[in-house]
Amino acid sequence: MDDSLPLSLRSQGYPASPIRKLIPYAKAAEAAGHKVFYLNIGEPNHDTPAAFFQPIHAYQTPHLPYEPSQGHPELLIAIQGYFQRLGYPLEKHHLQVTQGATDALLFSLFTIANSGDDILTFEPFYPNYLAFTAQLGLTLVGIPTTMENAYALPSLEEMETYLTPKTKAILISNPSNPTGRIYTEEELKRIVNFAKKHQLWIISDELYHTLTFAGKKATTLLAYQKVYPAIVVIDSVSKRYAACGARIGCLINTHTPFMECIFQLGQSRLGVSLLDQLGAAALYRLENPSLAHLPALYEARRDKVINFLSAYPWIHYVKPEATFYLMLSLPIHDSNHFCTWLIEHIHLDGERVLITPAENLYVTPGKGKNEVRLALVLEEEPLLRAMNILVYGLQQYMTLFEPLNPSRPVHE
Numbered sequence: 283m284d285d286s287l288p289l290s291l292r293s294q295g296y297p298a299s300p301i302r303k304l305i306p307y308a309k310a311a312e313a314a315g316h317k318v319f320y321l322n323i324g325e326p327n328h329d330t331p332a333a334f335f336q337p338i339h340a341y342q343t344p345h346l347p348y349e350p351s352q353g354h355p356e357l358l359i360a361i362q363g364y365f366q367r368l369g370y371p372l373e374k375h376h377l378q379v380t381q382g383a384t385d386a387l388l389f390s391l392f393t394i395a396n397s398g399d400d401i402l403t404f405e406p407f408y409p410n411y412l413a414f415t416a417q418l419g420l421t422l423v424g425i426p427t428t429m430e431n432a433y434a435l436p437s438l439e440e441m442e443t444y445l446t447p448k449t450k451a452i453l454i455s456n457p458s459n460p461t462g463r464i465y466t467e468e469e470l471k472r473i474v475n476f477a478k479k480h481q482l483w484i485i486s487d488e489l490y491h492t493l494t495f496a497g498k499k500a501t502t503l504l505a506y507q508k509v510y511p512a513i514v515v516i517d518s519v520s521k522r523y524a525a526c527g528a529r530i531g532c533l534i535n536t537h538t539p540f541m542e543c544i545f546q547l548g549q550s551r552l553g554v555s556l557l558d559q560l561g562a563a564a565l566y567r568l569e570n571p572s573l574a575h576l577p578a579l580y581e582a583r584r585d586k587v588i589n590f591l592s593a594y595p596w597i598h599y600v601k602p603e604a605t606f607y608l609m610l611s612l613p614i615h616d617s618n619h620f621c622t623w624l625i626e627h628i629h630l631d632g633e634r635v636l637i638t639p640a641e642n643l644y645v646t647p648g649k650g651k652n653e654v655r656l657a658l659v660l661e662e663e664p665l666l667r668a669m670n671i672l673v674y675g676l677q678q679y680m681t682l683f684e685p686l687n688p689s690r691p692v693h694e
């Protein structure tokens with residue numbers, strides 16, 4: 283095949299995943315006999331509940347048919363049951379089963395915006411938001427939130443300065459990947475008022491809504507769908523049930539024309555994996571999930587890591603209230619360079635660490651260059667070994683490359 287065969291301009295401008303792009307360095311280190319601590323991907327390191335596998339093992343039919351495009355009836359009922367238990371009864375025609383939250387986000391953006399339109403989101407953001415908008419020819423517009431301000435959301439007036447005639451939606455992750463922040467009730471009202479005032483859609487990505495700490499709760503925007511139907515709520519089994527490989531999620535909305543388009547999109551991709559839907563139905567049915575202890579476990583990990591890092595005044599962070607992510611501000615100028623250098627050059631007793639550079643968690647030029655994201659998805663002991671490698675690497679890096687000296691307060 284001729285290497286000069288042209289590809290689309292779209293494909294050439296497509297952003298590399300900052301979470302995955304350094305994996306080849308980690309694989310090379312492993313091939314050379316080293317151990318790598320993967321803190322780049324937010325994949326829970328726990329067993330998926332056994333309930334997931336039971337219907338799959340019990341499946342006896344000697345054939346795998348297409349399932350209804352909206353979703354397997356058992357899964358739809360199980361999702362309704364889950365949200366009913368949370369206090370949000372859902373009509374079946376307000377639900378679409380998707381291949382993870384990913385599919386739900388793409389379907390929603392496709393249905394809401396034309397290519398060339400703007401989608402607002404708060405920076406730093408889950409980096410695939412940039413990939414999804416790029417796929418659809420949309421512009422992702424970042425509204426900054428900062429570590430210095432504990433990632434508080436800006437005022438309505440400030441949000442309004444990011445509007446253009448092409449703005450169609452605001453996309454939020456609550457609790458937030460990557461900051462671990464839970465939006466306050468007042469902030470959620472502000473987002474809803476902002477959207478109502480300017481006739482925008484809200485896409486509320488709520489994957490981490492049960493992974494909250496210290497008794498704090500995240501409010502789902504399902505609570506606001508009655509007063510403002512242009513709210514799409516997205517859920518997935520990936521994180522809550524440690525079932526990233528199932529690729530099952532759903533979207534929820536009450537606006538009939540929107541859902542009709544979503545159902546058509548569902549039909550054009552035929553259906554979602556039957557066996558994974560059966561397993562996911564068993565997960566959504568769990569009344570007392572065997573993973574109910576997870577938030578406390580993630581909270582304990584967060585505390586261990588923060589306690590370790592607090593000894594280094596040049597490492598800044600805001601204590602996350604939820605999720606298993608931690609953003610760090612470091613005395614570095616180029617997080618891509620640092621994270622690559624770290625995995626390539628630094629090991630302690632044959633152990634290395636892979637983390638995510640944060641530059642691509644922003645669209646505002648220059649932002650995130652001194653930040654990294656950690657996914658705290660290891661047990662406490664290896665996590666602390668990984669932190670040791672990170673700090674040792676950082677100390678070496680500061681002697682080799684001119685360090686940045688941020689004089690920022692640490693919020694805890």
Ligand SMILES: Cc1ncc(COP(=O)(O)O)c(C=O)c1O
Pocket residue numbers: 324381382383384385408455459487489517518519520526529530531
């Ligand atoms: C905020 C957020 N949205 C969506 C996704 C994708 O989730 P899924 O595995 O359900 O496609 C992730 C995965 O990390 C995420 O963190």
